[in-house]
Amino acid sequence: MIDLSQQALRTDLAGMPLEWVDYRDAVRLYHTGQVAYTCGSLLYSLRGGINACSGNRSIVDVNSIIATAGNCKGHARLQRNYMPPLNNETLFRRDADMCLYCGNRFASCDLSRDHVTPISLGGLDVWTNVVTACRRCNNHKAGRTPEQANMLLLAVPFTPTYAEYIYLKGRRVLADQMKYLLAHFPRSSPLHARLRGQLRAHD
Numbered sequence: 001m002i003d004l005s006q007q008a009l010r011t012d013l014a015g016m017p018l019e020w021v022d023y024r025d026a027v028r029l030y031h032t033g034q035v036a037y038t039c040g041s042l043l044y045s046l047r048g049g050i051n052a053c054s055g056n057r058s059i060v061d062v063n064s065i066i067a068t069a070g071n072c073k074g075h076a077r078l079q080r081n082y083m084p085p086l087n088n089e090t091l092f093r094r095d096a097d098m099c100l101y102c103g104n105r106f107a108s109c110d111l112s113r114d115h116v117t118p119i120s121l122g123g124l125d126v127w128t129n130v131v132t133a134c135r136r137c138n139n140h141k142a143g144r145t146p147e148q149a150n151m152l153l154l155a156v157p158f159t160p161t162y163a164e165y166i167y168l169k170g171r172r173v174l175a176d177q178m179k180y181l182l183a184h185f186p187r188s189s190p191l192h193a194r195l196r197g198q199l200r201a202h203d
Contacts, residue, residue: 006043007170009177011067017166017184018068026062040064040176064174084165086127088113093168095132096194100154101141106134116157118143127159155190164191175202 007020010029013036021029027046029035046060084090091113098105101114114133117123120143131153133141141149160168163184167173173181175198182195 004044006064006172006174008043008062009040009065009166009170009180011065013067013069015067017163017181019166020170021066023062026066027060029066029068030060030062034068036067036069038063038066040180041174064177065180082162084127084160084162086125086130090160090165090168091127091130092132094158094160094164094191095155098132098154099134099137100131100157101133101137101146101151103154104134110134112138114138114141116153117145121145128157131155131157158190160191161186161189164189167191167195175199178202 004023007022008026010018010021010026012018023044023046026043041064043062043064046062047058088111089108092108092111096105097108097111099111111132112135113130114137115123115125116129116131119125123129137151141151146153161184163181167178167181167185170177178195178199182192182199185191185195
């Protein structure tokens, strides 16, 4: 059974991750000759129309990782100073759906964005000042810093790099895509241990 909801990871010619693409965009890239090479596993084989001259039906094999040629607006976003947009979905994924105060995991609907240094005290709404918190802990902390509320922060908030942000944006990341993205994470990335654990679970 073909799962057309599975996204392919698009990279540039040098292999730098760019974005996730659905099957429609993937087929368009193949059809327009923009796919320079592929790696990873075969996601699906899609059948097209029948050639009027040959009578053969076209088939497009889409791999899990596709490298594309040509200029891409994504290149500008790969610079070191790239700042990914902050939203709750990727924030919760960065923190593994875990409240960084009590250490428990929750469904997204039971999580909230907490400002370590509250905005009322001059804190900013930036990656390095926000953590995932359950509603109970967030309400208890209120407009105080963790020190003022006598609450221990379990991890230091960080800004994801572009490759890390691509991973966090993935709806369902396959093992080969995960391994590929991991190679582009900084060695100091807090996501390293998590991805290695997930890869071991796949083996």
